[in-house]
Amino acid sequence: MMPEVKEKKITAKDYASDQDVKWCPGCGDYSILKQVQSVCAELALKKDETVFISGIGCSSRFPYYMDTYGMHSIHGRGPAFVMGLKTARPELNVWMITGDGDSMSIGGNHFIHLLRRNVDVNVLLFNNQIYGLTKGQYSPTSEQGKVTKSTPYGSIDHPFNPLSLAMGAEATFVARTMDRDPKHMRPILIEGEKHRGTSLIEIYQNCNIFNDGAFFPFTEKTTKADNTIFIEHGKPLLFGAEHRKAIVLDGFTPKVVNTADVAETELWIHDKHDRVKASILTRFFDDPREEGALPRPFGIFYQEKRPVYEEGVSAQVEKHVKEKGGPNLNLLLEGPNTWTIK
Amino acid sequence: MIERCFARNMGQIENQIKDEVTILFAGDSGDGIQLTGGQFTDTAALLGNDISTFPNFPAEIRAPQGTVAGVSGFQLHFGSIELFTPGDHADVLVVMNAAALKSNLDSLKKGGIVVANISGFDKKNLRLAKYDDGVNPLNDGTLDGYKIHEVDVTKITRETLKESGLGTKAVDRSKNMFVLGFLYWMYNRKLDNTIRFLEKKFSKKPELIQSNIAVLKAGYYYGDTAEAIASRFEVKPANIKAGTYRNIMGNEATAIGLIAASQKTGLNLFCGTYPITPASDILHFLSKYKNFGVKTVQAEDEIAGICAAIGASFGGALGITTSSGPGIALKGEAIGLANIYEIPLVIVNVQRGGPSTGLPTKTEQADLFQALYGRNGESPIPVIAAQSPKDCFSAAYEACRIAIEHMTPVFLLTDGYIANGSEPWEVIKSEDLPDIEVKFAEPRELEDPAFLPYKRNEKLVRPWAIPGTKGLAHRIGGLEKDFETGNVSYDPENHERMVKVRQAKVDKIADYIPEQELDAGEDTGDVLLLSWGSTYGAVKTAAKILINEGEKVSHAHVKYLNPLPKNLGELVKKFDKVVMPEMNNGQFIKIIREKFLVDAIGLNKIKGLPFVTQEIVKKVKEVLA
Ligand SMILES: Cc1ncc(C[n+]2csc(CCOP(=O)(O)OP(=O)(O)O)c2C)c(N)n1
Ligand code: SF4
Ligand SMILES: [Mg+2]
Numbered sequence: 012m013m014p015e016v017k018e019k020k021i022t023a024k025d026y027a028s029d030q031d032v033k034w035c036p037g038c039g040d041y042s043i044l045k046q047v048q049s050v051c052a053e054l055a056l057k058k059d060e061t062v063f064i065s066g067i068g069c070s071s072r073f074p075y076y077m078d079t080y081g082m083h084s085i086h087g088r089g090p091a092f093v094m095g096l097k098t099a100r101p102e103l104n105v106w107m108i109t110g111d112g113d114s115m116s117i118g119g120n121h122f123i124h125l126l127r128r129n130v131d132v133n134v135l136l137f138n139n140q141i142y143g144l145t146k147g148q149y150s151p152t153s154e155q156g157k158v159t160k161s162t163p164y165g166s167i168d169h170p171f172n173p174l175s176l177a178m179g180a181e182a183t184f185v186a187r188t189m190d191r192d193p194k195h196m197r198p199i200l201i202e203g204e205k206h207r208g209t210s211l212i213e214i215y216q217n218c219n220i221f222n223d224g225a226f227f228p229f230t231e232k233t234t235k236a237d238n239t240i241f242i243e244h245g246k247p248l249l250f251g252a253e254h255r256k257a258i259v260l261d262g263f264t265p266k267v268v269n270t271a272d273v274a275e276t277e278l279w280i281h282d283k284h285d286r287v288k289a290s291i292l293t294r295f296f297d298d299p300r301e302e303g304a305l306p307r308p309f310g311i312f313y314q315e316k317r318p319v320y321e322e323g324v325s326a327q328v329e330k331h332v333k334e335k336g337g338p339n340l341n342l343l344l345e346g347p348n349t350w351t352i353k
Numbered sequence: 354m355i356e357r358c359f360a361r362n363m364g365q366i367e368n369q370i371k372d373e374v375t376i377l378f379a380g381d382s383g384d385g386i387q388l389t390g391g392q393f394t395d396t397a398a399l400l401g402n403d404i405s406t407f408p409n410f411p412a413e414i415r416a417p418q419g420t421v422a423g424v425s426g427f428q429l430h431f432g433s434i435e436l437f438t439p440g441d442h443a444d445v446l447v448v449m450n451a452a453a454l455k456s457n458l459d460s461l462k463k464g465g466i467v468v469a470n471i472s473g474f475d476k477k478n479l480r481l482a483k484y485d486d487g488v489n490p491l492n493d494g495t496l497d498g499y500k501i502h503e504v505d506v507t508k509i510t511r512e513t514l515k516e517s518g519l520g521t522k523a524v525d526r527s528k529n530m531f532v533l534g535f536l537y538w539m540y541n542r543k544l545d546n547t548i549r550f551l552e553k554k555f556s557k558k559p560e561l562i563q564s565n566i567a568v569l570k571a572g573y574y575y576g577d578t579a580e581a582i583a584s585r586f587e588v589k590p591a592n593i594k595a596g597t598y599r600n601i602m603g604n605e606a607t608a609i610g611l612i613a614a615s616q617k618t619g620l621n622l623f624c625g626t627y628p629i630t631p632a633s634d635i636l637h638f639l640s641k642y643k644n645f646g647v648k649t650v651q652a653e654d655e656i657a658g659i660c661a662a663i664g665a666s667f668g669g670a671l672g673i674t675t676s677s678g679p680g681i682a683l684k685g686e687a688i689g690l691a692n693i694y695e696i697p698l699v700i701v702n703v704q705r706g707g708p709s710t711g712l713p714t715k716t717e718q719a720d721l722f723q724a725l726y727g728r729n730g731e732s733p734i735p736v737i738a739a740q741s742p743k744d745c746f747s748a749a750y751e752a753c754r755i756a757i758e759h760m761t762p763v764f765l766l767t768d769g770y771i772a773n774g775s776e777p778w779e780v781i782k783s784e785d786l787p788d789i790e791v792k793f794a795e796p797r798e799l800e801d802p803a804f805l806p807y808k809r810n811e812k813l814v815r816p817w818a819i820p821g822t823k824g825l826a827h828r829i830g831g832l833e834k835d836f837e838t839g840n841v842s843y844d845p846e847n848h849e850r851m852v853k854v855r856q857a858k859v860d861k862i863a864d865y866i867p868e869q870e871l872d873a874g875e876d877t878g879d880v881l882l883l884s885w886g887s888t889y890g891a892v893k894t895a896a897k898i899l900i901n902e903g904e905k906v907s908h909a910h911v912k913y914l915n916p917l918p919k920n921l922g923e924l925v926k927k928f929d930k931v932v933m934p935e936m937n938n939g940q941f942i943k944i945i946r947e948k949f950l951v952d953a954i955g956l957n958k959i960k961g962l963p964f965v966t967q968e969i970v971k972k973v974k975e976v977l978a
Pocket of ligand 1: 067068069070071086109110111112113114137139141142143144145150686
């Protein structure tokens with residue numbers, strides 16, 4: 012018998028580029044980078060066939076730190092680069108990194124069109140509810156009244172709810188996780204990677220310099236249980252200490268009840284394939300500081316199977332090759348009508 | 354006195370031979386003017402005439418019927434001599450209604466022929482064309498000095514088809530066939546080419562084949578029997594170089610040029626774009642040729658279109674984006690990115706009147722500065738301009754060659770005039786197209802030296818390393834790069850070095866393009882006509898006229914606007930005066946003045962319309978005087 016050649020198992024480190032990571036110490040981006048590298052290793056993604064594409068922002072520096080192919084592009088336009096690359100090379104494994112300003116503000120248009128087209132890409136939306144790179148202006152996801160350098164008396168605009176927007180834009184995979192809960196983030200990243208189509212994963216990310224603690228109600232031990240609900244397909248919506256609280260639907264209105272007070276059959280069992288209920292879940296967007304606020308959901312809200320854009324494009328090409336025959340340049344150059352002069 | 358062509362002298366029809374004729378068809382955009390013109394063109398081409406055409410569309414798709422705003426035109430120049438423009442002025446003006454006459458009479462030669470559909474001059478149409486109450490240009494002296502054929506096209510068409518069983522709408526729609534038949538008679542053409550066309554076009558609606566042919570013939574026989582026309586004309590085949598020809602429109606030629614480059618290189622063509630007049634037809638053409646592996650994406654806007662094309666290029670496709678001025682403005686930031694990425698990309702700008710939305714359906718060449726300078730930072734980009742409809746093919750092909758061989762975005766400038774115009778094109782064979790060199794970076798083993806994505810070769814060109822290639826994983830970005838490693842660098846010395854090397858790389862392209870040649874005339878003389886882009890035909894014709902008159906005039910037409918051909922300065926300086934016609938407020942002239950310190954004289958027309966030859970002849974004579 013031939014001795015078995017054991018291939019060295021690829022590790023998270025193998026996905027790290029030789030460039031120094033330059034985010035502020037303590038920035039939530041570090042933990043996301045670490046989890047992505049570790050998930051890449053776990054799934055043994057081929058470095059030479061993986062591409063990270065980003066826009067502009069602190070978060071968008073991400074591709075420089077991955078030892079894969081990468082494109083750091085221009086502000087907000089990541090989705091368009093993704094669409095072009097995937098259409099030309101559907102076999103590549105493409106990830107897109109974007110910030111809340113990058114995807115919700117300047118790139119809002121591209122973002123929604125990426126989702127409706129359902130290009131096969133994993134989109135990691137680093138939401139820190141602030142413009143980090145430009146040093147702390149409010150963003151389209153900042154809460155109303157946000158005091159920043161550009162809004163010294165508080166912001167006027169109503170914020171976007173990215174996941175609700177995604178549902179409206181016909182997304183086929185909608186999920187949320189947070190930088191401070193790597194255990195939760197990992198399986199979501201893995202599920203997103205497995206999904207065929209645009210996997211939108213919103214990641215609450217702490218910017219400890221310009222918006223420190225924006226998500227503390229959801230991430231810190233003391234408040235996390237009451238303010239968050241971890242949703243899982245096929246499981247009831249339970250939350251709070253020892254899952255003593257539950258969500259039930261009264262018509263289309265979600266209500267918080269004591270788990271003990273309702274029959275098991277009354278509970279809302281999460282079905283990630285149910286578009287209407289998933290949409291209701293994305294509407295759980297209350298300010299946690301307000302009385303009676305619904306808990307903020309984390310997990311996979313929605314998933315649907317829908318043909319992938321780039322495959323549709325390729326299929327059309329194949330169909331035409333079959334029907335009309337392969338390319339014949341001379342026929343094309345000749346055109347339908349010629350005449351000869353002697 | 355109006356020369357009314359009622360009586361035919363003793364029934365005798367005079368047959369006049371003409372070297373060249375320009376016909377201008379004009380009517381409502383619903384009158385089938387473009388189709389009529391197109392058919393006459395095809396028939397003339399098949400007969401061996403040289404041709405050049407120019408359609409003129411209204412900006413509105415269906416402007417109110419009968420109004421001046423709704424007039425659509427098609428100008429056709431055909432001849433037994435070589436032609437380079439659609440004709441300065443028309444010999445024959447065909448008008449389907451009063452508005453068409455009102456907006457086109459200026460384009461008719463003094464003494465020219467008007468063919469008027471008189472039902473288009475009824476009260477309603479006169480009012481819509483904004484003629485004063487009681488005024489009819491057919492009989493108020495407006496047409497004194499012209500020859501008029503008044504024909505009640507609508508009535509005769511209805512008469513012809515009264516037993517066809519078709520509704521009035523369908524019947525009236527074939528009016529244009531009457532006009533076409535009549536003109537075929539006037540110019541001694543046969544009907545068979547158009548009959549074949551109708552049979553194909555309406556193969557699923559045989560009743561329309563019959564009706565259209567009947568009306569076409571009615572128009573032809575009308576000439577024979579109406580006893581109204583004194584002369585017919587004959588335009589003999591042109592003495593064109595032997596070969597096989599086809600008719601081609603500029604936008605189609607651009608599309609085919611791009612596909613040809615993709616086929617010759619084996620790179621898949623990817624076009625990311627957003628519809629805009631007058632560039633959309635390139636997308637329309639490209640999207641038909643899926644069996645050539647062409648992928649087209651109609652993106653959500655122009656920015657997405659170009660970014661998608663850059664993404665595709667990163668993946669090893671031939672990335673293309675097409676647009677017109679306003680769309681190009683949106684693409685600026687991404688063009689800068691392609692410049693710093695140093696990645697192949699072709700940006701096609703089918704120019705139109707600007708600024709802003711400007712004159713969407715009219716032509717202009719005022720985006721040269723935008724192409725050269727319209728970005729932040731030092732961002733040199735090669736620029737090529739097409740000179741005629743058929744030249745769009747070679748210009749597009751050449752743009753691809755430079756983009757690929759020099760790893761750079763390239764601007765291809767055409768404009769609405771040549772994009773929609775058409776001319777015969779000698780069919781070229783795939784085998785005869787120049788080769789384009791494509792080299793992707795080779796895979797690399799772990800123990801090989803590190804891959805340096807911005808290491809340059811003798812052309813100062815970096816390698817094209819596409820995802821999926823073993824061992825070449827690397828990142829590119831819009832941040833400044835280190836000269837050696839390609840990693841992000843904010844070093845001041847390095848930035849300056851990088852700016853200079855990107856410039857040097859583009860300058861070096863001058864070593865790989867042909868030297869500038871004269872199109873006509875001696876290599877020294879009194880006046881050099883120096884032109885670029887779509888003014889070619891008019892300037893060439895003007896130069897010919899002037900040279901024939903014994904003037905010491907020469908003509909050079911510049912195709913490569915950045916970098917310029919190496920010998921251009923030397924060539925220009927051999928003339929006493931340099932006259933530069935441009936359809937803008939003077940752009941190329943500023944470059945020539947700046948680069949070569951010559952006191953060039955501008956001739957600028959900014960009317961949304963191409964030059965007519967005489968405007969150029971006149972200017973040169975003034976300069977010579
Ligand atoms: C066209 C353009 N406009 C503005 C900027 C400046 N800019 C860079 S990043 C940024 C906002 C980044 O915010 P976000 O996307 O939330 O990323 P973060 O830094 O928070 O990760 C802005 C406005 C730019 N780079 N390009
Ligand atoms: S500014 Fe905020 S988001 Fe940016 S690196 Fe620093 S901590 Fe992170
Ligand atoms: Mg942000």
